[in-house]
Amino acid sequence: MIRLEKRKQPSQVWSYLTPILAVIATMIAGGIMFWILGKNPFEAIRIIFWDPLFNTQFASYSRPQLLVKAAPLILIAIGLSLGFRAGVWNIGAEGQYVIGAICGAAVGLAFYPMESFIIFPLMVLAGAFGGFLWAMIPALLKIAFRTNEILVSLLLVYVADQLLASMALSTLRNPDGGGFPGSRNLQQYPSAANPELIAGTGAHWGVVAALIAVIFAYILLAKHKLGFQIKLAGQSPRAAHFAGVNTSVIIVVCLGLSGLLAGLAGLFEVAGPAGQISIDFASNYGFTAIIVAFLGRLHPVGILLAGLLMALTYIGGELAQLMLGIPLAAIQAFQGMLLFFLLAMDVLTDYRPVIGKAKVV
């Protein structure tokens, strides 16, 4: 009989092995699903995992796109992970992302058609500040009235969505757009655009910011006193209290930073890949980033890899639809399997499978 025995310490080896095992398990289970659908499972899995990276026809385009798709996820997830470590649950990054985009785009559009090198930096500041302010609402309410930040931040997403629709339809609407909703396209306004920095790499300022955020978060958590306090507040609130950690500061810092990073992600997206404020600009990056944060074990490097993996399944999934005619629902089920196995395999990090009867302690 197989039973699980708790390890005294989480296993280092298994914490590295489980992601690989999970990917293999997903390939097997997903392969069976594709086979039942009448598709060649080997081809499907090759297209999802291999072709976006190495196919001679696509890779030169889809490899950079991986960065484009992963950057906002990583940027947001890094911010969220700090809060999640401290037990501050910001579920509303989607809203902060949208507000950051609106504020940043509004600054850029206010200058139109002036050209100046100062415009883009101002937009970046406005985007970060917008996301920060939106996250301060749940933070201050939590400090002043002990409201639940999960609910407040989540509900503010819907407020942000309504604001977005309103902006696309009135304040920021393109006056030359023939009555159609949506702002001017920032890609076509050089001073406000967030273009590829080096052609063919996909790397725009958002990718740079995501990498800086990863390094910054790593140093913060590993070396800095604040990082220690964040971890302590999450692991043992009472101990943190006795150690003189100010809970209010932790709440402001965690929500503020995650809001700021989400706002930045929104700004880089609206000025770059998306190009304009439109009614459906929000694309669930704020929610997907929650998955990315946990998939990356709340560790900065883990989040970097998790963000890239998520992006890979999106892009590979599109290719599989295109080339094999696999329905979207099956692709989504496949992505779900990957998350399921990654989290399920976690059990091996904390527990050891043992064959035989339980020892009497």
Next chain:
Amino acid sequence: MQLKTILTTATMALGLATAALADGHEKTKVGFVYVGPVGDFGWSYEHNEGRLAVMEEFGDSVETTFVESVPEGADAERVLTQMALSGHDLIFTTSFGYMDATMNVAAKFPDVKFEHATGYKRADNVSTYGARFYEGRAVIGHIAGKMTETNKVGYIASYPIPEVIRGINSAYLHAQKVNPDVEFNVVWVYSWFDPAKEADAAKALIEQGADVIMQHTDSTAPMTIAEEAGIVAFGQASDMKNFGPNAQLTAIIDNWAPYYIDRVRAVKDGTWSSMDTWDGIAPGMVELAPISDKVPADVKAEAEAMAAAIAAGDYHPFTGPINKQDGSAWLAEGEVADDGTLAGMNFYIEGVQGEIPN
């Protein structure tokens, strides 16, 4: 010298490739991008029916692909680029929100032909096409005006873009002609396909007393709710009779198949050129599902006569006198709306309640 040789070889290779395509030796590859799932039984479903018709028409000489539920924005641009990279000759982008993405990708791949539905931006390799859905809306507006007993028609709208506003105006105009007391209650759901939101909107409208539901969204949810509530509704984009066997009075059906077949043939023949197509009932791009027996015979006859008059070109749904919502004059007696104004319509006509969201 060497460079010149390379260039000459490349040009020759290109020439050969093009020739092969024109001769029909190579399969024509046609891609479709859908905003909803092919199983929405509404908008995307009909575009996919068009794709299937292309396959049936050309058999082995074409290969078709599609990607469904592609969000309008950065994702669309990536999907389109991947299609262009994988050797597609012709790509149909079947939602208004793909406009900028289509233009961007088309500029990078001048040899690939693009067809953008319901948009207004064109290029040498980008055509636009749309249907005069407002012709169908006029007919169902007429039926709605006759059928409503509470004088309240519930209207589930997607985005406040000219196409949707035109539909509201056309339906209201013709409902109000036969029933001066009729009121339209418009709910905006800001999505083309969101069955839960559409269902909620339908329920709210019914609670407010609507006994006829019209929709300009892509799912069958409003039809299902109307069926449950025992009231009547109109199908949108597809015949939705299976989802409301008692509720559906008729449906506006988008029939893209003839257009898609024409355009694929044009690519195969090498005669494709950029153009703007806006067809209605006459060539069959807009069809009406069989009118339900619930509709009294005289109303049915009137509706069919109106559709026939529109098809024959004897009647234009926007014929004056029509005032704008604020009471200012738009069309004088007997004046017919021009296509330019219709294409950019961003105002309600007189009598429509509420405001266009802004």
